[in-house]
Amino acid sequence: MNDMKRICIIGGGPGGLMTAYLLSKMANSPFSLTLFEATDRLGGKIRTLRFQERQARYEAGAAELYDYSSVGNDPLKELVEELGLSIVPIGGSSVILDEQIIANMDDVRAHLGAKACEALLSFDRSAKDMISPSEYYLGGHEAQIAVSPPASRFDALLGKVGQAAARRYIETLIHSDLATEPERTSVEYGAHNYLMNDSRYMQLYCIEGGNEQLTRELARRISADVRLNHVVTDMGRGEDGKLAVACRHQGVVREESFDIAILALPNNYLPHINFRGERLAAAMRAHHAQHDHPAHYLRITVLFDRPFWRTKLDESFFMLDRFGGCCVYDESARDPEMPYGVLGWLLGGQPALEMSDLDDAALIEAALKSLPATLGEAGPRFLEGHVHRWPAAVNAIPGGLVPRAQSLRHQPEPAGHPDLFVVGDYLYDSTLNGVLDSAEYVAEWLVSEMIRS
Numbered sequence: 001m002n003d004m005k006r007i008c009i010i011g012g013g014p015g016g017l018m019t020a021y022l023l024s025k026m027a028n029s030p031f032s033l034t035l036f037e038a039t040d041r042l043g044g045k046i047r048t049l050r051f052q053e054r055q056a057r058y059e060a061g062a063a064e065l066y067d068y069s070s071v072g073n074d075p076l077k078e079l080v081e082e083l084g085l086s087i088v089p090i091g092g093s094s095v096i097l098d099e100q101i102i103a104n105m106d107d108v109r110a111h112l113g114a115k116a117c118e119a120l121l122s123f124d125r126s127a128k129d130m131i132s133p134s135e136y137y138l139g140g141h142e143a144q145i146a147v148s149p150p151a152s153r154f155d156a157l158l159g160k161v162g163q164a165a166a167r168r169y170i171e172t173l174i175h176s177d178l179a180t181e182p183e184r185t186s187v188e189y190g191a192h193n194y195l196m197n198d199s200r201y202m203q204l205y206c207i208e209g210g211n212e213q214l215t216r217e218l219a220r221r222i223s224a225d226v227r228l229n230h231v232v233t234d235m236g237r238g239e240d241g242k243l244a245v246a247c248r249h250q251g252v253v254r255e256e257s258f259d260i261a262i263l264a265l266p267n268n269y270l271p272h273i274n275f276r277g278e279r280l281a282a283a284m285r286a287h288h289a290q291h292d293h294p295a296h297y298l299r300i301t302v303l304f305d306r307p308f309w310r311t312k313l314d315e316s317f318f319m320l321d322r323f324g325g326c327c328v329y330d331e332s333a334r335d336p337e338m339p340y341g342v343l344g345w346l347l348g349g350q351p352a353l354e355m356s357d358l359d360d361a362a363l364i365e366a367a368l369k370s371l372p373a374t375l376g377e378a379g380p381r382f383l384e385g386h387v388h389r390w391p392a393a394v395n396a397i398p399g400g401l402v403p404r405a406q407s408l409r410h411q412p413e414p415a416g417h418p419d420l421f422v423v424g425d426y427l428y429d430s431t432l433n434g435v436l437d438s439a440e441y442v443a444e445w446l447v448s449e450m451i452r453s
């Protein structure tokens with residue numbers, strides 16, 4: 001009799017691929033692995049694309065990776081190194097308010113006034129008093145927080161910044177990273193997104209040749225039966241006592257049994273699966289509700305015949321006070337050889353959601369118009385533009401208002417379904433670092449179970 005464990009992973013994004021890779025690396029007994037992916041490609045929200053007009057790349061999804069190695073172990077950076085990938089540091093400190101480039105505190109004083117400068121410094125001190133670099137690093141990962149008090153809203157903290165210009169500066173600085181409005185997130189997550197701009201808390205990098213190298217290299221190394229275009233629609237306890245997983249492929253629904261199933265899906269995809277049996281269905285509804293704080297992105301990326309803005313602004317990204325505060329990446333800065341210019345607008349929150357209804361041409365025009373005249377004329381330099389809509393794709397309060405113990409986050413129904421796990425960035429911090437932490441937690445758990453049995 002073949003007693004090899006049958007494991008399936010549902011979702012071929014970074015979370016599913018990382019879990020598959022770690023399981024293959026850590027397991028000391030053979031198992032069979034099936035990976036179901038709904039679309040025709042692996043990689044999920046890591047998407048490095050190319051323009052048609054010129055040889056130039058851009059990130060349509062995740063743009064930056066976070067480097068915590070100066071504070072503690074950094075599993076993502078270690079993984080990137082292990083996969084043999086090179087990295088490019090990225091950074092930017094400029095915020096454009098009313099067409100003025102504010103790059104440092106002297107500029108704040110000059111353009112916003114001494115009172116705004118004082119209010120900003122005071123906010124900065126209180127954010128740093130609240131969360132130190134090592135607390136930031138451990139944030140949301142403590143082993144067993146059974147109950148912590150409900151988070152208060154970030155707008156309450158911002159309201160204490162008594163100076164309107166200083167408040168506007170902070171909101172513009174962080175709106176795109178938050179991907180939501182201050183009243184829809186917690187003080188902790190808001191403060192995190194403010195503090196990430198300080199290099200003592202983290203540094204930023206991207207992967208040479210495009211971030212999608214990460215998921216490509218993971219996919220190359222896993223040993224799994226990868227089923228593209230397979231949408232998992234239904235799951236629950238089967239008659240044989242195992243987990244029955246039903247998926248649709250080319251209009252045909254088939255069901256298979258597995259010993260273990262791992263749902264590596266963002267929270268907003270979970271309600272699309274029918275979980276059988278009242279107990280499992282209720283647990284998955286509760287899991288979804290715990291994390292149901294959707295946040296939104298919209299990316300507009302434009303290719304120009306040259307990087308005309310560089311004489312005024314030469315950074316990997318800057319923040320702009322348009323669309324409720326957005327980040328503009330100089331995508332062309334990732335590739336020093338590239339003669340062309342590429343700017344990527346990352347809109348977040350409500351403006352991203354509402355503007356998703358506009359057609360691509362209108363969005364590209366709005367992006368071009370949003371650039372301050374001081375940077376130079378964008379219109380004549382335009383070659384090609386693309387739009388990527390990401391409604392509800394990230395989380396506004398990762399971990400939930402009252403974070404649950406790590407084991408419960410990853411095993412929604414331990415009593416009746418100890419063989420069903422979830423992996424996701426929304427359980428920690430809405431980033432690739434967080435999804436790797438989640439994948440690692442589940443892989444280590446499963447491997448220690450395999451060793452025990």
Ligand SMILES: Cc1cc2nc3c(=O)[nH]c(=O)nc-3n(C[C@H](O)[C@H](O)[C@H](O)COP(=O)(O)OP(=O)(O)OC[C@H]3O[C@@H](n4cnc5c(N)ncnc54)[C@H](O)[C@@H]3O)c2cc1C
Pocket residue numbers: 010011012013014015016036037038039041042043044045046060061062063064065066230231232233264265266269272273297298299390393394423424425430431432433435
């Ligand atoms: C615009 C944008 C910018 C971002 N920027 C950053 C950044 O700069 N840095 C950072 O760290 N993070 C960033 N993120 C977040 C990052 O993309 C996520 O942390 C990461 O993609 C999460 O991986 P995942 O595998 O959990 O989900 P996903 O990447 O969403 O992958 C899930 C996969 O599951 C598949 N799937 C869905 N339903 C089913 C089903 N029923 N059956 C089978 N397969 C299914 C999907 O097709 C998808 O391939 C960004 C996200 C967005 C949207």
